[in-house]
Amino acid sequence: MLTQIIAQGLSVGAVLALSALGLTVIYGVMGVVNLAHGEFVMLGAYSMAVLSEPLGPWAAIALTPLIVGAIGLVVDRGLIRWLYQNPVKSMLGTFGLGIVIRQLVLIAEGPGLRYVDLPITSSVAILGEQLPVWRLLLIALAVVTGVLVALWLSRSAAGLKVRIATVDADVASALGTNVSRVNALAFGLGTALAGLAGALVAPLNSVYPNMGVSYLVGAFLVVILAGLGSIRNALLWAAGVGLVTSAVAVPQDDVLAQVVVWTLALVIVALRRQTLVVSRV
Amino acid sequence: MLRSRLRLPATAAAGLLALALVPALMSDFNVGLIAQWLPLVVLAISLDLLWGENRIVSFGHGAFFAGGGYIAGLLLRGPQSDTTGANYDLLSEDTGRSAFASVVDALGSVQLAGVPLLAFVLPIVLCGLVGLLVGFVIFRIGSVEIYAPLVTLGVGVIAATVFLKLAAIGGSNGLSGIPPYVDGGPQAVYWFTAAWLLAIYLAYAAFRRSRAGRRWRAAGDDPIRLDALGVHTRRLRALGFAASTALAGLAGALYVGVSGFMSADIAGVLFSVQALIWLAVGGPGSLFAPLVGVLAIQLGQHELSEQLQETWQLLLGVLLIAVVLGAPRGLTGLAGSGVAALQRLFARQPHPGAPS
Secondary structure, three states: OHHHHHHHHHHHHHHHHHHHHHHHHHHHHHOOOOOOHHHHHHHHHHHHHHHHHHHOHHHHHHHHHHHHHHHHHHHHHHOHHHHOOOHHHHHHHHHHHHHHHHHHHHHHHOOOOEOOOOOOOOEEEEOOEEEEHHHHHHHHHHHHHHHHHHHHHHHOHHHHHHHHHHHOHHHHHHOOOOHHHHHHHHHHHHHHHHHHHHHHHOOOOOEOHHHHHHHHHHHHHHHHHHOOOOHHHHHHHHHHHHHHHHHHHOOOOHHHHHHHHHHHHHHHHHHOOOOOOOOOO | OHHHHHHHHHHHHHHHHHHHHHHHHOOHHHHHHHHHHHHHHHHHHHHHHHHHHHOOOOOOHHHHHHHHHHHHHHHHHOOOOOOOOOOEOOOOOHHHHHHHHHHHHHHHOOEEOOEEOHHHHHHHHHHHHHHHHHHHHHHHHOOHHHHHHHHHHHHHHHHHHHHHHEHHHOHHHOEOOOOOOOOOHHHHHHHHHHHHHHHHHHHHHHHHHOHHHHHHHHHHHOHHHHHHOOOOHHHHHHHHHHHHHHHHHHHHHHHHHHHOOEOHHHHOHHHHHHHHHHHHHHOOOOOOHHHHHHHHHHHHHHHHHHHHOHHHHHHHHHHHHHHHHHOOOHHHHHHHHHHHHHHHHHOOOOOOOOOO
């Protein structure tokens, strides 16, 4: 059972990590707390559900982040840019956005559950237990994506611009960086990551318009623990949350797992000596 | 200033008149409907105490509202619960269930003039204590304006999941068949609830004008400066948070007395945000925002949600975005600037050459 718990925990953590990563990048760059993030995960899952039939699962997984990221770009230009650097305003505005996306999907696709077939149905034996290959692949993909995003931010020229704009938008602008383009890029990247999380998790869970809330809440749990702004911390805490969740959920049940995880999180936060500093990326 | 000293009694008289007109002019059905909205105004006041006066946004007040409602509902109705639909029975053993039943019976039997007193006291005390705990955590983290919404969001999610699975409070069926606090039909229930609302509103108006109210506002506007002035701001804000959750619990207790029903949905994030939308539409920080916001949204929901169905929720989302972008001070803010514009229009223009 231990292998089972670790594999399931890490795959839950991988999805959390991808969603939390998107939240972190968006907050770090533009000071927006995106409460519609769960809805972008949901859009990713729906994109997977719609595209995997005609195109096959792999093409669907590759296309979904692009599609959701493009939607994110449009939303950034249409709404998010009015909410920059104002966390409270951004929370209310993006919650409204979340309602709008959810209801549009509900009207277009109906309230029913949709299912996506597992792209890989086989399983491998590790330490005497059968583990589904898809879960292992999901973990690997999340780690690779996280590392790539971190490398892009720290090594590439575009990443450098993002980091300058994060530290001081005015200075970046004076030095010739197009800050509004950087912001749009960051929101597109964050939503694309959410879309990827949705596409990867769709074969494991059922897909429905209200599914976003639980991913939003999970991602926020990670963010509360890791602090908004640190990619490495977000990945580590996501793994931790996933492991604790499955350590309770596998032998007991999901409800108890959620209660245990949140209680632990609040205790950890309350016992911290230092108050959490909100650093940016 | 005489004018500002008269404003509070004048407001109270106007409020009393408006509340009195409802049962005089409307059918029993509509009186019953409006009576259900009055506790929602109390919930909106509890949120305004945080958001409007202290810049703390809570995404979890529905949990305290529902918690208070469940407690009051159990005490009003008694513990005989049908447990179908509840799949997580914490009190599955016979002994546990009967002990629970006798505790509920004993608590419900403390009555004053036929009203179970503890149905008000327990929600206030328990929701206040939980709120104190949550407030302690929030104000320890720092960056309150970001982390308060996140932590309260989590509290709401836990509460909704747990309420949904607790057989003792009806599980996914909810707690139904709760009798009202007073006999005598919708009119009596309306008056009972309206009296509570008026008392709470007056107390809130008085608090806003008091020294304590000004200190509370200062703790939100500039906590660091207030710290430097020697006030233990973190403790003050945690206490204020607890007061707000206690008021939300009282609102829930009043609500079940009117609606006769409480379900786990109410504890969830969506209802908590609906409450935030009332306030955003009303205009946080304004005395009348809770009343205006609740009436505007609930009236719209009542009139439109049947015909529009999913589109109503869509409209609500669009409305929230529009208010956030276009009218951050809500309807009361719009009305205020409208009045100011009219005053400028009708004010006698000073003659260009006149001495000032």
